[in-house]
Amino acid sequence: MMKVVLVGCGAMSRQWLDAARQIDGLAIAGFVDLDAERAQARAREYDLSNAVIGTSLDAVLDETKPDAVFDVVVPAARREVALSAFAHHCHLLTEKPLADSPENARAIIAAARRAGRLHAVVQNRRYVANVRRIRRFLDSGAIGKPTSIHADFFIAPHFGGFREEMDHVLLLDMAIHTFDAARYMVAGEPASVYCQEWEPASSWYRQGSSASAVFDLGGGKVFTYAGSWCADGFRTSWE
Structure with missing residues (x-):
């Protein structure tokens, strides 16, 4: 079983949780958001009331000790979330963009390498059928x-x-x-x-x-x- 903490419980988090439901062996262990009531509401919406709820990512990671973090925060908060995830030896799957500046992007990549953790950014346009069809035609x-x-x-x-x-x-x-x-x-x-x-x-x-x-x-x-x-x-x- 892979345990995951989701940070950022805005509207986009629903897409992530819908996808997570389809993955066998994955459990959402915690929700983190600056608005604790929003995090609690999302947990209830997905029948995950037993998940740990918090406003501090570090605190929730300390309590749940997950394998990975799902990062669905606003771009300006991405570096802080990534560094916290890697400091807790978690893999990280993050919403686009990778960062809000080249400096922050380099810092996140360096931290992932130091931690030896997987770091992936959701970027799905290259998987759109028409995009792949054009690539095959050009090739x-x-x-x-x-x-x-x-x-x-x-x-x-x-x-x-x-x-x-x-x-x-x-x-x-x-x-x-x-x-x-x-x-x-x-x-x-x-x-x-x-x-x-x-x-x-x-x-x-x-x-x-x-x-x-x-x-x-x-x-x-x-x-x-x-x-x-x-x-x-x-x-x-x-x-």
Whole structure:
């Protein structure tokens, strides 16, 4: 039996708990959230009232001694959660993004290596059927080698909550899906990027809801991205 503590009991945690229900030999031993009532409510919702509830990850890890941590916190809290998990010798499965800055990303990776624990980031766009179908088609060579890849993303979700207040909201919380899918489809490795983000006057986000980027993916492949999370009107696909 693998014991897991889930930290971050917001709306996304339901997706994680639904998936966990389908895994034999996995038990949720604890819930952690800054709002203890929210953590308790999530435990009751999933008939896990025996799980340990707390607002301190360190305290819950000390009490439950789990094998792994599920990290579903906001990006700004990711480094603190990761370092705590590795200090308690836990494996870590985390929501995207890996971190909210290159400095924090490097610190998390270094801590995982020192602890000798598995560390994985949920990044599911490369497993979307259409994305994998495009990769197979490009690998076939039917249209030659890919050199120019372009993606547009224009959607206007009103999620509320932390997204409307966070920094770099489009880049950190959504655009990374498209970046990863493009890299996967053309087997590219990013060598450099130029990016500009801005906040349209009509936006309801605090910062960074629109962005454009140009990536050098190596091997003569260039990827351009244009996106907005406050684009009312005819929307693109989430993918």
